[in-house]
Amino acid sequence: SAAGAPAPEHLPEAHTAHAPDPAATPDAAEPGAAADRTPRAPGAVADGNAAEPGADGSVGRPAPLTPEEAFDLLYTRTAAGLVRQTFVLTGRRRLSREAVERAFQLAWQRWPEVATDRDPTGWVRAAAYEYAMSPWHRLRPAHRHPDEPPAEPERRELLTALHTLPPPYLRTLLLYDGLGLDLPETAAETEASTPAAASRVLHAREAVAERLPALAAEGALQDALRALAAGGPAPDPSPAKDVRTGCERRAEVWTRVVVVATALIVAATAIALLTSPGHYEPPMPPTRQVEGVPAPHSGPQRLTAEDRKLRDRLAAEPAAGPERLLPGLG
Incomplete structure (x- = not known):
């Protein structure tokens, strides 16, 4: 925590006395991005632009790099060093290479932002470190255990x-x-x-x-x-063209997924609109009587005059005899 932490000037002076020498340790200073902090224009991320001769044979302003050339130059100069640094953080070579490639894919996806950043290498380094140090990698079987430690x-x-x-x-x-x-x-x-x-x-x-x-x-x-x-050991990162192609392919896949998901949502909405009722039907009150249906009778019905006459006749006649077999005769 920052509570009780010493002020920056209280740090030991060993850092100032042992500042990295880019000429002596090119690999260590390569991805550090501490030497050049000046803002750059897009297409001029790194030095080394080829100079175009003028009409009179004199060398004019350097020819601006295309976005692809600038990205490839940044990747070629810094990818190997970033893989070594990420290995120090993770102890996993495969994860380190994957993290650096994902970081450069993200950089190519946001290249206008990265190209105008004051430190493009630092931008990619931060993205690689964040990906490599994610705790979710512990759940992946390929990255669950660190690699064999160095022999030295x-x-x-x-x-x-x-x-x-x-x-x-x-x-x-x-x-x-x-x-x-x-x-x-x-x-x-x-x-x-x-x-x-x-x-x-x-x-x-x-x-x-x-x-x-x-x-x-x-x-x-x-x-x-x-x-x-x-x-x-010298890492073997993928070619810069493959990284750019992988980023474009990933973006294309996600675009197709979004289009398909949008089409499914639109189709489901259209089906719901077609099958849903076009007007509101209020619910029937629970105490309202259903119209058009006769009310059920409770108990026996009242006898008519004809029914009473037939009943009296059956009660007066004998229970046996031909009269029962042939009703209405004699």
């Missing part, structure tokens, strides 16, 4: 110690000490306040130093984290 004892011990930290602490420590982000940027990416991010960094350092006393020295944990995030 130092890397294996550090990775084991890192995975004992709570996920928010591990993520904050990786961003601040592993990638070299400053404290406000780390707090913004982890959606925490600056004092809370500082507290997480300090507590994470203490927990790792308690398990690995050799990393308690100033700058030792930062160097080990950068080496862990930049090293390891």
Whole structure:
């Protein structure tokens, strides 16, 4: 929690003294996005645009990249490093690769927003971290257990110690000490306040130093984290074209699902309108008598004059004789 957390200036000076050197560690600084924070125009996400010669042979302004070229350049430069970083968070190579590909698919889906962001790499990194650290992956059989730890004892011990930290602490420590982000940027990416991010960094350092006393020295944990995030087996991410195609195919599938669901709703509404009554029929009051139906008689009916005559005749005649067999004779 942020309560009682030290102010940002109370953090140790090891971070400033051991700032990452992009020239010395290109893999570690590649996805960190701490070197260039200037806003970019769409189509100019990364450097390296080919310059077009002018009519007089002089080199003019760089030719703007198409959205596909800019996305492919960003993916080529940062995907491998992001997979290594995500592996530090999860310990699962397959999940790390899946998280990075999903993050880039989301970036291609929202490319105008990502291309104009001040830090496109940070945008994709945040999306990959969020996907990789989702607790729902524990329910998937393929990601239920972590992969085999690295063969090197130092890397294996550090990775084991890192995975004992709570996920928010591990993520904050990786961003601040592993990638070299400053404290406000780390707090913004982890959606925490600056004092809370500082507290997480300090507590994470203490927990790792308690398990690995050799990393308690100033700058030792930062160097080990950068080496862990930049090293390891080289990942093999999918080609950028396949990522863009997968994103477009996923969007097409969801579009078809929405169209089919909308058509079913419209059909069900039309059937309900056709089969429903066209006017309101008020319910019959419970005490109202049904008209047109004769009321039932209670008890025997009253005898008519003819019925009484027949009754008296039957009572006066004898009970046996031909008169009973041949009525009305004699």
